[in-house]
Amino acid sequence: MKFSSASLAIATLLFSGCASPPIHFYTLGAPAVPGVAPSLSATTHVMAVTRITLPDYLDTQDIVVRDGDQIDRSPNGRWASRLSQGATDLLAARLAQSWPSVFVTTQPQSGTPDNRLSVNVSRLDITHDGQGTLEADWAIIPRDEHLPIKHQRAVFTTHGNVSTDTGNAALTRNLLEQLASRIAQTTTP
Template identity: 60%
Template structure:
């Protein structure tokens, strides 16, 4: 009888267990890169690690409710959010600027251009409104060339009732940023 009661209690408690933790990325590896061969003399664009406010640069998937940040109980980023944003920007720029070798890794040679991005705001609220504010600079290795600076604010609406919806909304905002950066004419 005691054994039956223990098995019944275990079965009931296992039904109350939390869903398994899910890990998400912004999808950068899934973006097709140009498969064409670049000449050895192709200029290099180094995408520096994107900076985010400290409270955002974690693996937590967050939603803002006024002054409060709510962390997802079952979803996390597969890496720090800044790394995911850096990878997604590099993947998009690799597509949009096919004449450049776009990398996030240091190379033996000095890159022709370096992209520095600072995201000062990246918020999703409980109503599904997303906002991203960033400034960025394309910094040429030739110090006689001007630095190209720009700033932008982006918004999008989406669902935030699921973690996959939050990820999709975040991806949309970062892709808007990538498209704006890509619209600049790079000058090595």
């Protein structure tokens, strides 16, 4: 069977039109913490940040917006990791900046940390109109069982442009940074 060059060109154009747009991956922007890391010694205070818990429908790589009861997934934007992992990394990085003399870590340690930070996000909604809301509670759990567990709860809001996945990522980061700031202000490690 012989094909003319015009037939091949048309077939190529038809097949290239079927290609989907490329997937773009986003992070919450938790680069290595700048500055001097605390020198670790036997007396360095250690704060272990456990993985943040999120509602199941959010703890994916999907970037989503909410429209009432409907959740719309981005067709070509994804988180680089599960949202809970990216949020935990961002929170730990910001707390390390706020508490420079404390060793803040998300990694398992050979010994028991002085405190553990446990965060539960019960709501993290970004709507089509750009309204962002985060509701969270957290607990500081001391190594010493005789000391009380410190509980806190807060709601954060922000507004921005979510017409792109970049805007959605920025709004999500803003809400999580508000949470990190509140934890740093209300907690003595």
